[in-house]
Ligand SMILES: Nc1ncnc2c1ncn2[C@@H]1O[C@H](COP(=O)(O)OP(=O)(O)OP(=O)(O)O)[C@@H](O)[C@H]1O
């Protein structure tokens with residue numbers, strides 16, 4: 465049976481935090497998500513404009529409805545703005561007995577309050593004591609303990625105070641608001657008195673709207689799946705780090721984190737291997753035709769992750785051992801794999817900076833007939849001259865192809881279908897066919913090759 469998790473939280477109309485972040489996170493981790501809505505906020509990446517609380521009896525009724533029928537393996541709370549909503553949620557949690565992760569939400573990233581001042585005491589007295597895990601950020605921890613939390617030592621002290629005074633099983637004081645090269649969260653286990661740390665490199669971005677929501681939802685998802693609390697917490701740290709790394713530059717303030725990155729990266733990687741395999745099959749079906757166009761350095765066909773995810777050579781798949789010429793025929797020498805080609809990958813990554821949809825490329829032997837036929841067919845063809853490569857570019861390992869690709873794009877005024885260069889001392893001339901997918905690239909190659917062959921007769 466699919467694990468089921470519930471979020472008891474508010475709606476962020478901007479889609480970055482609150483229940484939308486929670487549902488994305490649950491589903492990214494393979495957990496069925498349910499909602500008990502506590503408030504509607506009119507909110508975007510810049511701030512909160514208006515709040516409408518849900519009647520506390522309706523909050524409780526939502527929890528009862530799903531618990532009775534569907535079943536709840538674990539839950540989290542987010543925005544609980546009033547004492548009455550907190551009391552209602554706590555009643556339902558005690559009634560059904562599921563493990564609870566409490567994100568003690570007080571302010572949005574914009575600084576706008578999401579809790580009534582008079583409810584702060586209820587959060588301490590009623591909600592945090594029923595938590596298995598509570599996840600304050602540094603300012604929230606400061607409010608709970610009454611001293612400033614600005615260093616890791618403060619965070620450690622605060623975690624222990626919260627555990628001992630308010631009695632949740634595990635306290636995580638999050639490090640997103642602290643400084644340093646790493647974002648370090650302090651985890652404190654009340655019963656054993658043990659501290660552990662969660663560390664990740666701090667990512668330089670302002671798009672961190674919804675980090676706390678996704679992090680606590682991921683812990684709840686892990687618990688719903690039956691993981692131990694520590695395994696659920698480690699999984700949540702991995703998910704949130706990925707979600708921040710691939711956060712979305714939307715709106716004019718703090719853009720949303722991207723919990724779907726967890727799923728999308730895996731899905732796109734599998735899809736890219738499938739699409740490359742399909743195109744390699746077409747190459748094998750036309751091995752005779754294409755064999756004539758394999759250069760001395762051999763060919764390769766690469767395909768990159770979508771622009772949001774394509775950061776470096778590891779994000780481009782190609783054929784390990786390249787596409788070789790064997791007995792006159794084109795032959796892929798191994799199954800497509802990520803991170804195995806720097807040559808075509810460099811063409812693709814540079815082209816994507818100017819045309820993000822151009823995610824695939826194949827290099828072939830230089831042949832003037834290819835250039836002519838491509839031009840006749842209406843393809844955009846652009847070249848660069850390797851002899852004009854500045855010495856400082858030549859000196860930098862791996863800089864030649866990006867430089868040449870930039871030149872060719874500048875010369876064409878757009879990302880061309882074909883880029884060529886005529887070589888240099890010790891460098892074979894080369895043609896690179898670019899396209900949106902490997903099939904697109906191989907089709908262009910076949911159309912050109914067939915055109916050349918037709919002209920011979
Ligand atoms: N820039 C960053 N780079 C890496 N990790 C980060 C960064 N910012 C936050 N984190 C991590 O994200 C998680 C959430 O922490 P954070 O302190 O941002 O929560 P929050 O302030 O409650 O978020 P929000 O209020 O937006 O929901 C923690 O694991 C934290 O270490």
Ligand SMILES: Cc1ncc(CO)c(N)n1
Pocket residue numbers: 473474475476481482483505507542543569571572573578673674675676677
């Ligand atoms: C609805 C809602 N819940 C939580 C947060 C905390 O980020 C937010 N900004 N909005």
